[in-house]
Amino acid sequence: xxxxxxxxxxxxxxxxxxxxxxxxxxxxxxxxxxxxxxxxxxxxxxxxxxxxxxxxxxxxxxxxxxxxxxxxxxxxxxxxxxxxxxxxxxxxxxxxxxxxxxxxxxxxxxxxxxxxxxxxxxxxxxxxxxxxxxxxxxxxxxxxxxxxxxxxxxxxxxxxxxxxxxxxxxxxxxxxxxxxxxxxxxxxxxxxxxxxxxxxxxxxxxxxxxxxxxxxxxxxxxxxxxxxxxxxxxxxxxxxxxxxxxxxxxxxxxxxxxxx
Numbered sequence: 001x002x003x004x005x006x007x008x009x010x011x012x013x014x015x016x017x018x019x020x021x022x023x024x025x026x027x028x029x030x031x032x033x034x035x036x037x038x039x040x041x042x043x044x045x046x047x048x049x050x051x052x053x054x055x056x057x058x059x060x061x062x063x064x065x066x067x068x069x070x071x072x073x074x075x076x077x078x079x080x081x082x083x084x085x086x087x088x089x090x091x092x093x094x095x096x097x098x099x100x101x102x103x104x105x106x107x108x109x110x111x112x113x114x115x116x117x118x119x120x121x122x123x124x125x126x127x128x129x130x131x132x133x134x135x136x137x138x139x140x141x142x143x144x145x146x147x148x149x150x151x152x153x154x155x156x157x158x159x160x161x162x163x164x165x166x167x168x169x170x171x172x173x174x175x176x177x178x179x180x181x182x183x184x185x186x187x188x189x190x191x192x193x194x195x196x197x198x199x200x201x202x203x204x205x206x207x208x209x210x211x212x213x214x215x216x217x218x219x220x221x222x223x224x225x226x227x228x229x230x231x232x233x234x235x236x237x238x239x240x241x242x243x244x245x246x247x248x249x250x251x252x253x254x255x256x257x258x259x260x
Contacts, residue, residue: 005051009095009096012038015038015039016068017072019037020062021061026061027052027060028052028055029048029051031044031045031048034048042089051064054067080232081232082095083095083228084211084229085227086222086223086224086226086228087225088226098215098221098222099222102203102215105205105209106129106205107132110206111139111141112142112143112205113130113141113142114202115130115204116198116201117217118147119147123173124173124175126217127175127176131176134176134179135177143245144180144183146183147188147197148162148185149188149197150188158186158189158191162186167260169182183254183255183257184255185254186255201213201216201229207239209232209238210232210237210241211230211231212230213227213229213230214227
């Protein structure tokens, strides 16, 4: 019984609590009522059965909401990440959507964003949500960690490769008035270097929410590819990840992208 309710993604479970509390969903409830009230279309048979079991024990809809809320508070004592997927949906499996998670984190941060991505396409679109948030919240501290790839056959000096990338990023790819701080791995542009790349894909929002994913900031990765990630709200994990990024910057292993 508890498994069916607690296995729901946190955002869907919260919608269920609110719907039970407000009377939008009453008991007994059908799968159809759950679909309408929660905006979820698959895998609700077990949820309906679990609510029926609670009702059989004498619980009202509001009491069920209180039960789920209490169970959430108990579960909150343990870190439980949400699975986040891109690609085809699988009936009966609940998971967060990669694009929505990216947009929720980048579009709702109040204090800080650290975001790392190996690749992005269509910069104005890829960075639109974040740029709008920065313009709306001037105090928002944003750090982007991006890869600069030396194209095969390009024998230009490293400084020239970086300058051209910076010109393109600030002139064409970044859509906002406020600017983030951007860092890159200099090994990737060294002419005779090891060819190191910044391949991490992660977001840390407000030193609390951590999203680690296989998805880049591209249309294919956000919508079509089968990509997997984990979203967790854990201040200790967020602090550890940010500390690692800061350490790479402080030691000069990541360098600031020049302004133009």
